[in-house]
Amino acid sequence: MTGFSEKRPEFQRMINDAKAGRIDTIITKSISRFARNTVTLLRVVREFKDIGVGVLFEENNIYNMSSEGEMMLAVLASFAQEEGRSMSENNKWACRKKFERGELMINTTRFMGYDKDENGNLVINEAEAAIVRRIFDMYLSGIGTHCIAKALNEEGITTVTGSAWHASTIRGMLTNEKYKGDSLLQKYYTPENMRNTVKNNGQVT
Incomplete structure (x- = not known):
């Protein structure tokens, strides 16, 4: 540490x-x-x-x-x-x-649906993308986040990190602007002399 x-x-x-x-x-x-x-x-x-x-x-x-x-x-x-x-x-x-420069800094090991090629560009991971599409389709059909998580867990489908699904995980994916082709940078920052990141509410521009 x-x-x-x-x-x-x-x-x-x-x-x-x-x-x-x-x-x-x-x-x-x-x-x-x-x-x-x-x-x-x-x-x-x-x-x-x-x-x-x-x-x-x-x-x-x-x-x-x-x-x-x-x-x-x-x-x-x-x-x-x-x-x-x-x-x-x-x-x-x-x-x-x-x-x-508009360069994305995305950790694909924690971002389901994508990998990076040898040049660092995002490429679709078809197996993971199928799960992402399913989550969005389920939500758009009126199924709640808790029920989506429950269904995925019952089928033995894990998150990109190998963990169980939770309603909060589903909400995080549904509200992640990257899934619609946008990228909001510097959403979090690390204050001086601190280890943990905090949400950027305009303190850092």
Whole structure:
């Protein structure tokens, strides 16, 4: 899980184990592996130092129990955080340029009815397309999403990811503009220093 996140389960377990006296020294490869957020890094390392738990950063040759350790950590952690931010901005810039060129970014492993050819162009997957057409036909004939999902599950037909059908899955397909030949880009985005995407209600253009 990304080093920007402080909510990593194993990271929290390590902190709790250290506070409980089950750890006396932590050896990590680098600052960025430990935490890329400078505030989080310094706070946790200081807490460990206060309770006598050493943290050794092998790649940077820094030990938190030494006199110069915290100063070096602050400087290098800032570099690590800025490097992560720069990489994120570069990725966002590349995506925006693709949007401007009208290039689609579609994950066909989660988009039923299509595959990609060797050039990255969408091509119809006839076996999956038959299921898509059936879903739309059923809905247009007056069958509700819950009943459609139930019928597909009873026949042993799975979603594109191999999961069972739910009414929400059917609704997602029926309202997906790509099935009528359109593509609405940047519907979701990832806020800075966050891992999960959120719906774009005009915050990002």
